[in-house]
Each structure stands twice: as C-alpha cells, then as structure tokens.
Amino acid sequence: MEQAFLQFLATQKQTLSAEGVGIGDDAAVLAWPADSKLVVCTDLISDETDFHLADVTPQQIGRKALAINLSDIAAMACQPVGALLTLLLPQGEGSLQLAQGIYQGAAELGAQFACPIIGGDTNSWPGKVAVSVTVLGQSLAGKPLLRSGAQPGDAIFVTGQLGGSIWRHHLDFTPRVHEALQLTQACSLTAGMDISDGISIDLPRLCQQSDVGAEIDVRLLPLSADAQKMSEKTGKPAWWHGLNDGEDFELLFTVPQREADQLVAQWTNATPITRIGTIRHERELTMLGEDGTRQPLLPEGFSHH
Template sequence: METSFLAYLRGRCRTLPEVEVGIGDDAAVLAPVQGRQVICADQIIDGVDFDAAGQSLADIGYKAMAINLSDIAAMGAVPDAAFVTLALPKDDATQTAGAVYEGILESAARHQVSIAGGDLSVYDGPLSINITMTGHVAAGEPWLRSGACEGDAIVVSGAFGGSILGRHLRPISRLSMAATLRRLVDVHAAIDASDGLSLDLDRMLAASRVGAELDIDQIPIHDDAHRQSEQSGRSAFEHAWSDGEDFELIMTMSADDAQKAVDDPKIGKDLRRIGTVVGRTGLWKRDKGSLKRLSPQGYLHG
C-alpha cells in the first residue's frame, strides 16, 4: 500500500520552494528560513477528536491541517511545510487514506503549504492523524502567550460558541489576519482558542502573570451558539464562554493599537475588544461597581 500511495501523493502534492527534497526520500530537505523558524504538532484520534463513522473523512483531514495552521497564526507566523503521519485501521486503509488526504491537500493548497513528508501505518486501531508543521517569522519576534502587559486591550477575532454544529471541522485559519496585524500593530501576546475562549484566555494571562477585566457584553457570540442553546438548555453566552474548537485568535495590544486594528477596513469587522489586562490575576467582570471573579471553563485534556 505505502509504495503506491506515495506515488499518488507525489502526483498530488504541490512543489513549493520551501521544500528542496520532499516525499519519496528518507527525509525532507527544507530551504533555510529568513528570521525565526516556528514548529508545531497536533494529533487527532477517532473517538476522541472526531467521529470517522459519522463525519466526512475529507472534513476530518481538513481539520487536522487547520488546527496546526491556527497555531501558526497564533504565533504571528507564516506556514511553510507539513509532515503528515496517518495510523490507519486495517479495513479499507487505502480508501481511508485517500479520503483523508483530500481534505489535507485542500487545506494545504488554500494556504500555500507543502506536504513535505510523513508516514503511513496500518494497524488494528482507530484512525489517527498527526501533523507537524513548520513556519517562519521573517522579521520581528513570534507572538507568545507570555507578553501581555497591564493596561493592554484584549482583542478577539470572529465569534464563539456552538462549533460542534459543524464549524469545528472546517475552521477559519486566521493566517491572513495575523499577517495584516503584524504589519499594522504590535501584538504583545496571543493564543488560539482551541479548548474554550475563557480557558485559553486564562492560560495566556497566566503565562503573562496578569489577569483581565472583561466586558462580557462585548464577547461576540456565534449564531451557532444560539442554535446550540436551544438544544442544550445552556445559554448562548455559556457556549461562547466554554465550548472550544472555535480556533479564533485571542490577543493583547495597546489600546491605541486595538482601535487601529478594529478600524482597519480589511480586518476590523472580524475583531472585537472584550476587555483590559489588569495586574490582578484571574478573569474578572465589573458588577454594580465591584469586581466579580469569573471561572474559566473549557476542554481539559486528560
């Protein structure tokens, strides 16, 4: 299976200058990057992160790429190459690999990423997709979780909640927005919202040893959160606060830069300021003149 499938991949994969030697050799050879190199990896497993029996395999492959692209965007970086490892169930292994790769290749082509290598194995177990992605920051520093400063504005992209209704399989990777922001403003800290808006915001602020005073009425709630609320009995805000898999950006920057970003005609409509970084750790909201502590919620990995 592996030899014939690799021949198929070589015919399907785009050749981009970042990859000097790609699929078909013992290892890939990548051209040196300008600036800082950024590397991330994510694994998703059937029964934990997706349902191979009830969801499109192409959508699952697309998601596997998109979650890595979201991590690259959260670093303020540009993606270059991906290394894809599939662990395939014995039954219909070739067909499964081909269907998964349709989504992987679609996402890679959309964002100018080369599939530079990886591995295939067949075993008596669930479908597992592991992608390692390289990228770079040509000038300046990568965005980290640890750079938030007291007085910063907290800005988010997109809207939150209800992604389980389908958005989680084809998330928007905010690479273009990150590139525009890098040219426009100075982002002090960033993270992507994969496990829940409040949980990931709390993680970023904890890494920076600060907290947040939030204007919760400004948190953008997705229409899917309202639809999910009708089914779950939980409020749309609760879904936006904790559902996860939105893969939007959470960032801090100066108040002036936040206004500049929100006013930008290219990206401003997708940005919202939701609060301010404060010296007191934790998440807080102002309630009748006093501060009330909020509990971060989301998906905690076992």
C-alpha cells in the first residue's frame, strides 16, 4: 500500500517556492527568512475520539487534521508555510483509498492558506485510523502572539460565532489565519489563543499565562444557530453552550482598552469580531449572567486530554 500511495503523491501538484523541496526526497527543504521566527505545532486525531469513520469522508478527516493545526498557527498570528502529514491506517483493502482521500482533504485546505503538504509518513496496523499533522509557520510581525501578554483593562474579543460545534462545525470550520494576520495590522494584540475546549476552559489558560483574571458577559457572546439548537436539545441556556461546547476553533484575543472601540469600528473582514469581556488585575474568573449578576466562570468545557 505504501508504494502505491507514494506513486499517488508523485502525481499531486505542490505549491512550493523555487528554493523548496517537497515530497520525493528524504526530507523537505524550505527557504527561511532570517528576520522571522519558526513556529511549529502538531496535533493527532483518531477514529472514535475526534470523528467516527463511518460518519465522515476521508477528505473530511484530512481537512480537520490540518485545520486544527492551522487554527493553532492563527492563534500565534503567524503565516503557515508547510505541513507534514502522517497516517496510521487500518489494514485491509480500503487503506489506499482512505489514505488518498485524507491527503486530498488536507491538501485542498492547505492550498487555501499557502500551506502545501511537504512530507510525512504512512503505516498500517490492526487498529483504527489515526492522523498526525505538523505545521510550520512564520512570524510576519516580529514576535509570535503568545498567551502571556494580557494586561488588566484589556478588552477580550472572539472571532465568529460560538457553540453547537458538534453539528458538523468541528469538521468544516475555517481556520482564522487571514483574520489573525489582519488583526496584527489593525491593532496592538496583547495575547491570544484559539478556542478548542470552550471559553470556560481556554480563557483560564490564557489568564494563567498572563497572571491576570477576567470577567465576561454572557449577554455579549456571539452565539451560533447551532448553540440554540443544542439548547433546545439539552435544556441548558444557549450561552452555556457558547461557553462550553468546545471545538469552535475561533480566536480568543485581547486588545488594549484604548484601541477596542476603534478596532470594532474599522474592522472590515467578513468574519465578525465581538468584545465579550475585560481582563482584570484580580486573578479570579467571573461572568455576568443573563440577569447581570456576577458569578464564577466554571470550567465546564470539553477537554481532549
């Protein structure tokens, strides 16, 4: 199967620069500007944990495997440059077709963000499919955006809409790479990350790294229609799903208070941005409920670990 897959890869177009070397040699080669930082992230997804093979296409698997890594690169406000795709496939007749579909799904998404598949590996075993992707990125604006720069008084923002990701959003979301790069030009970002486990778990992680606290207002959360759909199914408020469903893969970022209003007024990207709260000096994490009362922000999101 591996040789047949390599032959398939040899027929696929790559969008590397003239100085680069992709699939076909023992290792990939990339030109790297001396004035930029190398940013690297990796994620592994597997059948029955992150998707169910019977319910998705191979292309959707490949797309998600790359997309979650591109979301991490976006969280660092960097430009993806290339990706390594490693497949562990179930033994059997369908493994080649599965491998080809996974690659195609990843490569199609990669082409949208100038992030070609430049290498990887494949193997088979008597278990379920697992896909590991590593993405290399460049910092274009000096230093990558970290979780550790938030300051008391900073405004807390999110991109897009939140909640209800189980209704396919976790498979077809668009990584916010373009939005992150536009934000670096539009304002002084102080800290950022992507929302993978839900704001109630991810915001405390940012605050811990920045040694600050935060307060959000659930009445400001930009809720998706799927959050309301989940609310009707579970009986929990839609805002609860906006805080806790996880796998939104939107950006969570902080901006100096003095720039917040201007950022909103001048934002032109089709993906909306919404201010949802404020960074505080006190270390506690609180939220204003639907009735305006202050209460603890409980970490009830979904953890992959």
